[in-house]
Amino acid sequence: MNNDIELIAHLMRRAGFGASRTELEYRSSIGYDATVEELLNPDTQLSSDRLEFLRYHPHFWKPITSSGMGGAGWLHDMVSTQRVLQEKMVLFWHQVFATGYSKIDHYHEVIHQIDMFRDIGMGDYRELLVALAKNPAMIYWLDNCDNHSYAVNENWGRELLELFSMGVGNYTEDDVRECSRAFTGWTITPMIPRGSGTGRFDWAFEYQEEDHDDGEKTFLGHTGNFNGEDIIDIVCAHPATARFIARHLYNFFVADEPQVPAWSVEPPRDEAAVQLLADTFRESNYDMKAVLRVLFNSEFFKEARFEKIKSPVEVVVGTMRLVGGYEFPKPGIGNLAKEPGYMGQDLLGPPSVEGWHTGSEWINSGTLMKRINFTADMVGDTSKPGIQDIISRVKSKGNLNVDTFVDTCLDILGPIEVQEETKGQLVGHASELGDLTWSDDKISSDRIAEMLQLIVATREYQYQ
Amino acid sequence: MTSTTKDPVIVVLQLSGGNDYLNTVIPYTDPLYRDARQAVGIPDSDILRISDSLGFHPSMGVIQTLFNQGNVAVVHGVGYPDSPRSHFRSMDIWHTCEPDKMGTEGWLGMAARDLDPHKENVVTTVSIGPSMFRAVSLPGVPVAAVDNLESYGLLTGISSELQRSKIIDRFSRMYSPTIGSDFVMNYLGDTGLEAMEGADILKVAPGMYSSSVEYSDSTISRRLKNIAQIHLANVGTRIFYCDYGSFDSHANQEGMLSQLWTDVSQAIGDFFDDLREHDAADNVIMVLFSEFGRRVKDNGSGTDHGAAGAAFVIGDPVKGGFYGEYPSLKPETLQQGDLVPNLDFRGFYSTIIEDWLGLDANPIVKGVFEKPAFI
Numbered sequence: 001m002n003n004d005i006e007l008i009a010h011l012m013r014r015a016g017f018g019a020s021r022t023e024l025e026y027r028s029s030i031g032y033d034a035t036v037e038e039l040l041n042p043d044t045q046l047s048s049d050r051l052e053f054l055r056y057h058p059h060f061w062k063p064i065t066s067s068g069m070g071g072a073g074w075l076h077d078m079v080s081t082q083r084v085l086q087e088k089m090v091l092f093w094h095q096v097f098a099t100g101y102s103k104i105d106h107y108h109e110v111i112h113q114i115d116m117f118r119d120i121g122m123g124d125y126r127e128l129l130v131a132l133a134k135n136p137a138m139i140y141w142l143d144n145c146d147n148h149s150y151a152v153n154e155n156w157g158r159e160l161l162e163l164f165s166m167g168v169g170n171y172t173e174d175d176v177r178e179c180s181r182a183f184t185g186w187t188i189t190p191m192i193p194r195g196s197g198t199g200r201f202d203w204a205f206e207y208q209e210e211d212h213d214d215g216e217k218t219f220l221g222h223t224g225n226f227n228g229e230d231i232i233d234i235v236c237a238h239p240a241t242a243r244f245i246a247r248h249l250y251n252f253f254v255a256d257e258p259q260v261p262a263w264s265v266e267p268p269r270d271e272a273a274v275q276l277l278a279d280t281f282r283e284s285n286y287d288m289k290a291v292l293r294v295l296f297n298s299e300f301f302k303e304a305r306f307e308k309i310k311s312p313v314e315v316v317v318g319t320m321r322l323v324g325g326y327e328f329p330k331p332g333i334g335n336l337a338k339e340p341g342y343m344g345q346d347l348l349g350p351p352s353v354e355g356w357h358t359g360s361e362w363i364n365s366g367t368l369m370k371r372i373n374f375t376a377d378m379v380g381d382t383s384k385p386g387i388q389d390i391i392s393r394v395k396s397k398g399n400l401n402v403d404t405f406v407d408t409c410l411d412i413l414g415p416i417e418v419q420e421e422t423k424g425q426l427v428g429h430a431s432e433l434g435d436l437t438w439s440d441d442k443i444s445s446d447r448i449a450e451m452l453q454l455i456v457a458t459r460e461y462q463y464q
Numbered sequence: 465m466t467s468t469t470k471d472p473v474i475v476v477l478q479l480s481g482g483n484d485y486l487n488t489v490i491p492y493t494d495p496l497y498r499d500a501r502q503a504v505g506i507p508d509s510d511i512l513r514i515s516d517s518l519g520f521h522p523s524m525g526v527i528q529t530l531f532n533q534g535n536v537a538v539v540h541g542v543g544y545p546d547s548p549r550s551h552f553r554s555m556d557i558w559h560t561c562e563p564d565k566m567g568t569e570g571w572l573g574m575a576a577r578d579l580d581p582h583k584e585n586v587v588t589t590v591s592i593g594p595s596m597f598r599a600v601s602l603p604g605v606p607v608a609a610v611d612n613l614e615s616y617g618l619l620t621g622i623s624s625e626l627q628r629s630k631i632i633d634r635f636s637r638m639y640s641p642t643i644g645s646d647f648v649m650n651y652l653g654d655t656g657l658e659a660m661e662g663a664d665i666l667k668v669a670p671g672m673y674s675s676s677v678e679y680s681d682s683t684i685s686r687r688l689k690n691i692a693q694i695h696l697a698n699v700g701t702r703i704f705y706c707d708y709g710s711f712d713s714h715a716n717q718e719g720m721l722s723q724l725w726t727d728v729s730q731a732i733g734d735f736f737d738d739l740r741e742h743d744a745a746d747n748v749i750m751v752l753f754s755e756f757g758r759r760v761k762d763n764g765s766g767t768d769h770g771a772a773g774a775a776f777v778i779g780d781p782v783k784g785g786f787y788g789e790y791p792s793l794k795p796e797t798l799q800q801g802d803l804v805p806n807l808d809f810r811g812f813y814s815t816i817i818e819d820w821l822g823l824d825a826n827p828i829v830k831g832v833f834e835k836p837a838f839i
Contacts, residue, residue, distance in 0.1 A: 103710070143766065146715040151764030155714040158769070162550055173549070173800055256648075261552040262566040309648065342611065344594050351595060352481070352710065354552045360648045364596040365659035366609035368652070369618050377621040419649075421642045429634045450627070457619070457635055459652040 001031035006415050008032055010305045013464040014253050015039050015296060016084030018318040020386060021393065021412055036296045040289055042083035042122070048076060053329045071347030072337040074114055078317045080327045086122060089288070091313060092252050093117040094348075097132055097164055098355035099141045101348050109137040109203055110348050125245060125286035126236045129165065133228055136188045136203035142353065145187045147180060149213040154180045159353050161235070169264035170240040171220060178217040182226045185212030236286055239278070246277035246291070253295055255307035256359030273300045306417060306463040309362050312343035314464065315371050319378045319456075322413075324386030343370045363462065375456040382445045391448045395438045402430040409451050418460045429454055472781075472820050473702055475691055475750040476572070477684070477728070478597065481710035482551065484767055485757035485774045485803065487721060488524070489538055489790075493517045496793035500761045504717045514538075515786070523725035526733035530778055535736075537777040537838035540788035542812055543805025547756055547771040551712070554755040559598040561810055561829045571813055572703050573602025574828045575821055585700045586658045587665050592687045592706040600705050603651065608662035613670055613690045617663045636660060669697035677738040682727040684708040688735040696742050702821075711754060717766040728752075732778060740780075749779035749820060749839075753809070759801050760793055771802040775812055777838050781820075787836035808833045815839055 005028045012019040012027070016039070019027065027035045038044060053076050078087050094114065101110050113135050120128055132138055133156075139145050142156035157180030161171050171179075185208045190201035217226045222234055235241055247268055251257040254273065258266050268274040276298070277291055284290035295301055310318065316339045320326045326333070340347050344367040345356055356362075379387060393412050394400075400408060406426045410416045418426070430436070430451060438444040455461060487504065491497050492511050511519035512528045518538075520528050530536045544563050548554055560567025572589065580588040586606040591597060596609045610616055619635070622628040639656035642649070673693045679685040687706040694701055708728060713720050732750065739745035757773035772791050791803040798804065811833030814825035819839040826832060 143714040146763070146765050148764060153714055153763045153766070154768045155712075158550075168548070168550055168553060258566070261550070261556055265566045341594065346594065352551060352712075357595070360651055361596075363652060363655055364591070364607065364609035365655050365662055366591075366596075366611050366616070367594075368655050369616070369659045369663065370611075372656075373617075373619060373621055376619055380622070419642060419645070421640075422638050425634050425638045429630070432630065450631075453622070454631060454634055457631070458638055459649055459656065462652060 002033065003028040003031050006305075007302060008035060009415060010302070011035060011039075011296065012084070013314075013318070014088075014301075014308075016088060017078060017314060017321050018464075020322070020324070020389070022389070033297075036293070039085035039296070040122075040293055042086035045082035047083055048079075048081040050077070056329045056331075057333070071340075072334045073111065074347065075317070075337040076326075076329050076333055077118075078313070079320045080329075085292070086118060089121040089292075090114060090117040091311075092248075093121050093128070095252065095311075095350075095355045095358075096248055097138070098350035098353055099137050099348075100346075100350050100352075104137055104140050106137070106140075106203070107348070109140070112202075113137040114348070122289050122292070123287070125281070125288055126232060128288075129160075129232045129236065130229060132164070133160070133183065133186060133232065134205040136205060139186065139188050139205070140203070144183055147184050147186070149181075149184045149211050152177065152180050152184065152213075156180065157183060160231075163260070163353060163355075165235045165244060166238055166240040167244040167263055168261065170238070175219055178219040178226075179231050181213045181215070181217055182219070182231045183228045185209060186228055187211070239282075242278035242281040243274060246274045246281055249277055249291060249295060250274055251358065253292075254301055255304045256309060259357050259359075259361065260354065270300055273298065306460070308464055309359050309462055310371075310464045311356075311358065311362060312340040312345035312367070312371065313347065315343060315375065316340050318464075319375050322386050323378050323381065323384040324389070325384050339370075339374055343367045343374070368462075371462070372457045375461070376453040379452040379456050380449050382449050387449060387452070388445075390452065391445050394448050395444060399437045402427050402436070405436050406430050406451070409448070409455060413452060413455055416455065416460060418458060422458050422460060426451070426454060426458075470747050471700075471702060472822070473695060473704070473748045474572075474816060474820065475688075475704040475748060476599070476706070477688075477732075477750060477752050478599075478705070478707035479709060479711050479724075479728075479752060479754040480551075480555075480707045481712035481754070482554075482756050482758055482769055483711040483754035483773060484713060484717065484721060485770075485772065486760065486767075487717070488521050488725070489540070489774045490519045490521065491517060491790055491793065492519050494793055496760075496795075500793065502762065503764050504713075504762045504766060518786075518790070521721065521725050523722045524729050526729040527776075527778070530733070530736065531784060534784035535778060535780055535782055536784050537782050537836070538786050539775040539777065539807065539812055539836055539838065540786065541772045541791045541803065541806040542753065542775045542788075542809050543756065543772040544808055544810070545805070547802070547805070549756065549769040549771070549802075551755055551769075556598060558753065558755055558809060561813065568598070568601075569603075570597070570599040570601045571817075571828050572600045572705065573605045573607075575817055575823055576600070576607075576703055577602060577605050578823045578828075579702050579821065586662045587694075587699050587701050589703040589705070590666075590691070590694055590701050592690050592704065597705055597707065600703065603647070604654070606654065606658040606662070608658065608666060610666065610690065610694075612686075613666065613693060616666055618660050632660065665699050666694060666697075669693045669699070672697050675738050675741060677734050677741060679734045679738075680727070680730045682731060684727050685731040685734060688731045689738070692735055692738045695739065695748065696744055713758065713766045714763070714768060715766040717762070720766075736779070745780050747781070749777055749782055749816075751816065752776040752778070753812075757803060760798060760803060761801060771799065772805040775809075777816075781839065783838050785838075787838055807836065811835050 144156040147153040188203040189206040280294045433447045510522040513519040576589045587608045589607045591609045639653045679689045691704045753775040758767035758770040788807040810829035815835040817825040
């Protein structure tokens with residue numbers, strides 16, 4: 001049994017949003033492999049409690065306009081669920097199938113899409129694409145409700161191929177046209193509520209046969225009277241799709257790749273890894289869980305520690321889970337849900353259907369400042385249970401010299417690896433903090449918290 | 465802070481999403497326009513005429529006024545051959561001047577390096593908005609990325625000044641270059657130091673600012689106001705970059721474009737009023753572009769991705785008028801239903817780089833292209 005706590009901490013950062021020391025100790029006791037299986041089988045763990053959230057934030061239900069609580073419910077899920085991989089996959093699909101409230105102006109529909117990723121995002125990718133093509137938020141976002149037999153609108157047809165399945169360079173402009181024709185008549189209709197509801201009407205998928213172009217189409221070399229599901233079958237069977245999704249998974253879970261538009265011209269940083277994931281994808285009939293199992297058990301994953309820049313959502317959720325106290329839906333979660341946006345990842349509001357530029361492009365002078373300010377403020381709050389736990393763990397080591405003090409903080413906060421020079425500065429700062437004998441509770445807590453603040457401000461802390 | 469206010473300054477306003485050329489600069493006398501735009505054509509009586517054959521979108525009244533003052537250059541048919549019609553690939557090409565391979569070096573990043581080769585000023589380039597644009601990014605070239613000027617600052621949550629200054633001091637040492645660091649670690653290091661230094665310079669701007677101009681309420685107004693505040697604070701910024709959108713009008717085009725151009729026009733009008741009030745408009749040009757224009761024939765409620773587009777250059781130093789030729793709308797001359805670009809965007813950039821910023825365009829745009837003479 002592999003119970004290396006550093007490896008399990010790595011797994012929990014990537015497959016989840018990080019874990020407290022107490023959880024890591026438990027996971028170390030059951031081992032790496034059992035932890036992976038637990039993550040892959042979310043039904044064995046507790047989900048977050050949406051009803052409890054609604055009880056304390058009733059206005060989250062059917063927000064009337066885009067100024068509603070938007071991403072707050074999802075943030076609460078990410079912070080409080082035990083099914084962390086399931087929730088991480090929701091984030092993954094949100095980044096790939098990026099859909100935003102800015103145009104839809106109907107939060108509830110965007111949230112329905114997010115819920116759909118939670119329901120089937122770890123299952124069959126083909127089923128997911130079909131559900132996506134019928135998802136009202138997506139239909140409105142990419143104008144498929146304006147895609148008619150007599151007037152083709154190419155928006156959804158193009159992005160399905162360019163961003164959701166194959167990637168640029170694997171199809172022609174004619175394929176875009178034919179693909180779009182096959183999705184004519186796939187539209188939405190308002191569901192009229194019983195009684196006087198507030199807010200916008202929910203939308204439902206509707207297939208209007210009379211508006212569907214049933215003529216012959218030639219798509220990627222296949223000819224027939226294709227409808228949308230036929231197109232999705234052809235797309236799924238195409239090798240480019242397996243590689244495209246595999247590369248997305250590698251980029252999200254393993255190590256930062258170049259930005260998506262470059263993928264048609266730049267090879268992956270680990271060709272063998274992407275091919276292994278792509279092969280698994282096809283051999284398993286597009287079963288996401290099978291691909292994830294191979295990924296988390298692979299050596300390339302285990303070796304990729306601190307090879308990724310944290311995304312803003314990972315910063316915010318990871319920090320909230322670290323400092324603790326957010327399991328219960330407290331007031332203020334609406335404002336916390338805006339924090340990722342300040343760092344460049346507006347939850348439910350991607351800049352466009354391309355999603356966000358990731359990796360080092362998360363970082364610029366403004367967003368770096370925001371993430372450091374946020375994390376430093378949070379870990380500096382000694383009233384938070386997670387911080388109190390860290391403080392008591394440090395104190396339990398007894399009187400420490402500055403060097404061991406810094407090592408202990410880095411260990412309990414991660415374990416985090418830092419460069420020699422960074423370590424030197426942390427030790428230098430620790431030596432100016434005063435004595436580290438923990439005789440006075442308040443002073444001890446403040447000194448430990450100050451060290452935590454400096455650690456989260458390091459360059460290394462931006463990685464995971 | 466080596467420069468004076470009178471160094472040439474450029475403000476780029478990127479119209480993200482693909483602005484519809486045909487409904488922005490409308491060839492109202494061309495019957496082919498009416499044929500193609502049966503659903504989203506602009507009624508003749510609403511068009512703001514700027515010549516006997518062309519008119520602006522009805523929401524561009526403020527820009528029409530600036531045009532009549534001789535301060536707006538309308539540049540026709542801008543683009544590049546074989547447009548991929550993908551937002552993202554197309555935007556990358558505009559940002560890097562690399563139509564054939566994946567470029568990572570932004571054209572204004574390269575311009576900033578030439579303007580400030582010794583990195584004397586970390587605020588030579590300021591990008592306004594939540595994300596930073598590839599156009600301004602180049603390894604080793606600082607960019608101050610400001611989402612909101614009023615709250616810009618590092619570790620401002622630490623209330624004890626003494627404690628904060630000690631932590632900031634450690635921070636600056638932790639972010640200093642170290643031997644053996646990889647690209648991303650170095651990038652983080654540079655960015656952290658620039659953030660710290662840039663915040664100290666920029667945080668004074670809102671306090672120094674006073675103006676009789678009241679900007680309207682849109683995001684683009686707030687962004688241009690922040691740009692005006694920084695420009696008026698005299699901190700030596702030469703390149704400003706921001707965007708607005710989305711102009712991706714596949715559906716419901718009329719309402720969408722009206723709102724967007726109302727916001728953009730008002731913001732631009734307020735911005736130049738503000739600068740003129742402070743006698744600070746004579747060294748500023750504003751450049752508007754979009755990654756592509758839209759398809760000639762509408763799709764029943766909007767327009768799909770196209771090729772050639774219009775660019776605009778606005779400001780007191782600009783020679784107003786028309787540059788280049790409106791591409792033909794004749795069906796036989798279209799490519800895949802789209803207007804064919806007849807002015808390479810790299811030539812458009814070359815005018816800005818050489819005749820405004822006074823730099824050599826060739827290494828930035830990688831070649832020699834026809835330059836429209838709007839400066």
